[in-house]
Amino acid sequence: MAAESIAMLPWTISSAVPSDHRLPPRGGLHCGSHSHTSAAPARNCVVARYSSTQSALLFSKNSLRKCLPPLKALVASETLDAPSTPFSGEDKVGVLLLNLGGPETLDDVQPFLFNLFADPDIIRLPRLFRFLQKPLAQFISVLRAPKSKEGYASIGGGSPLRRITDAQAEELRKALYAKDVPAKVYVGMRYWHPFTEEAIEQIKRDGITKLVVLPLYPQFSISTSGSSLRLLESIFREDEYLVNMQHTVIPSWYQREGYITAMANLIEKELQCFDSPEKVMIFFSAHGVPLAYVEEAGDPYKAEMEECIDLIMEELEKRKITNAYTLAYQSRVGPVEWLKPYTDETIIELGKKGVKRLLAVPISFVSEHIETLEEIDVEYKELALKSGIEVWGRVPALGCEPTFISDLADAVIESLPYVGAMAVSHLEARQSLVPLGSVEELLATYDSQRRELPAPVTVWEWGWTKSAETWNGRAAMLAVVVLLVLEVTTGEGFLHQWGILPLHR
Ligand SMILES: C=CC1=C(C)c2cc3[nH]c(cc4nc(cc5[nH]c(cc1n2)c(C)c5CCC(=O)O)C(CCC(=O)O)=C4C)c(C)c3C=C
Ligand SMILES: [Fe+2]
Numbered sequence: 161m162a163a164e165s166i167a168m169l170p171w172t173i174s175s176a177v178p179s180d181h182r183l184p185p186r187g188g189l190h191c192g193s194h195s196h197t198s199a200a201p202a203r204n205c206v207v208a209r210y211s212s213t214q215s216a217l218l219f220s221k222n223s224l225r226k227c228l229p230p231l232k233a234l235v236a237s238e239t240l241d242a243p244s245t246p247f248s249g250e251d252k253v254g255v256l257l258l259n260l261g262g263p264e265t266l267d268d269v270q271p272f273l274f275n276l277f278a279d280p281d282i283i284r285l286p287r288l289f290r291f292l293q294k295p296l297a298q299f300i301s302v303l304r305a306p307k308s309k310e311g312y313a314s315i316g317g318g319s320p321l322r323r324i325t326d327a328q329a330e331e332l333r334k335a336l337y338a339k340d341v342p343a344k345v346y347v348g349m350r351y352w353h354p355f356t357e358e359a360i361e362q363i364k365r366d367g368i369t370k371l372v373v374l375p376l377y378p379q380f381s382i383s384t385s386g387s388s389l390r391l392l393e394s395i396f397r398e399d400e401y402l403v404n405m406q407h408t409v410i411p412s413w414y415q416r417e418g419y420i421t422a423m424a425n426l427i428e429k430e431l432q433c434f435d436s437p438e439k440v441m442i443f444f445s446a447h448g449v450p451l452a453y454v455e456e457a458g459d460p461y462k463a464e465m466e467e468c469i470d471l472i473m474e475e476l477e478k479r480k481i482t483n484a485y486t487l488a489y490q491s492r493v494g495p496v497e498w499l500k501p502y503t504d505e506t507i508i509e510l511g512k513k514g515v516k517r518l519l520a521v522p523i524s525f526v527s528e529h530i531e532t533l534e535e536i537d538v539e540y541k542e543l544a545l546k547s548g549i550e551v552w553g554r555v556p557a558l559g560c561e562p563t564f565i566s567d568l569a570d571a572v573i574e575s576l577p578y579v580g581a582m583a584v585s586h587l588e589a590r591q592s593l594v595p596l597g598s599v600e601e602l603l604a605t606y607d608s609q610r611r612e613l614p615a616p617v618t619v620w621e622w623g624w625t626k627s628a629e630t631w632n633g634r635a636a637m638l639a640v641v642v643l644l645v646l647e648v649t650t651g652e653g654f655l656h657q658w659g660i661l662p663l664h665r
Contacts, residue, residue, distance in 0.1 A: 250369075254343060254344050255344070256356075257345060258376060258385065262318070262351075266312060270305035277300045277301055279350070281382055319352075320528055322354075328565065330345070350387060360392075371579070373392065374410045375412075378468065378523075378526065380464060381460075382449075382457055389409065408575050413567075414465075414467070415468065418570060420472055421563055437483075440553070443485070445523065446499075447490060448489030451498060488506035490536070490540070508547045511548035512548070516551065521555045526564070536554055
């Protein structure tokens, strides 16, 4: 998706954490971060948060090493509960893979887009205007559909996501079985079939007693895993069976050895296709998110992404592969600032700097999808060749790569003793296993940043105060309504400029 080609009203995303789902205040810890620049190996950044009442943590082995003193202190002050639920033969284990979903036919495109834009984790309206969420989603999805259909038509008439995710589920089931863990594996999509609700119905019919929830996004973002977990939380809350079913969530797994190895294998293999592999710049392209998600709402996505890339580069270094590399963010939407640098601008810059060989590595998603098959393979390749890059290559998405699937199976197995445990308190568990927690705990972890914003004020103030945010939001919505009316009546404006509405000839 080209940045300018997506219809959305991004100024509505003033904050990505809905206040109506807020959980009680908890303690929070941030332990460092860094910015990432081209070719300079940025060292391990940290995504470590904790809640003082229940210890849901998101961090990796490496980040733990860096943060050890404060975390040790934290652990010492907590009750060290053993994993509470020994795993018995009576248990029926289920694994729920969460994914985004994609339209399977061109007729699915508009309703799929409606579901996406109706998600408050994608478009956030100020509270006063929440009732407009669905009409707005309808409006934007109808406007966007023709362009989006073009993209899906060019990749064969629909998204391959369901087929690939189903295959991953089947391979994961087999890998678990081979490791003596018979389990059923379900697929729950956020915006298209099979919807998460459908998967949950099947889980209930099958009488699953222990569930491992595994979002298929290596790095956590409010807009992806967060959105799916929020949905899951609301489904769990309303259902007696589910309230009593034990579960645990693996919120992100970008730091796992098997995943890192699998990514490094793919990169190493693809480098061999170039005539001078050592002269190739490795170009990690991650899906972007609006900057406000990271800076206002505490989305760990950027930090996790940077750490993930450090780990992959460290692994490659061990294999004596020391190529220059860089990270950029693709698929931005509308005029607000998204995570930078942007992929398209970076490609142009690299061309200007005389880089001749680029190997694109899609890093935020484990299946081929429209943004790899169309945006990277067609749009960015074309841009690169125009910008002076002479040789372009692309690493395939992981799909059903055996090392990767086997590692996912290990992640599930390692999480099993913690299914149903209220909190993960063991230092070793935190150090060596996937970070775990219940849906509720994990949703609470990314609330920490927001609580650190200035206290609510009653008078108008400029800046990021709650009052200012509210009034900015209201003013923005009024402006949106006025602009939309003007746009439709005059045939001119930003939607036409972005190519979302056709220009009058
Ligand atoms: C980690 C991956 C992804 C993040 C982060 C993400 C955030 C995000 N996306 C949009 C808007 C759209 N996304 C669309 C499709 C889409 N997005 C991802 C992944 C991430 N999105 C995937 C895998 C897909 C589906 C691809 C497929 O094959 O079907 C679309 C629709 C596609 C189109 O119209 O071209 C939109 C729109 C936002 C606004 C956002 C963060 C706030
Ligand atoms: Fe997206």
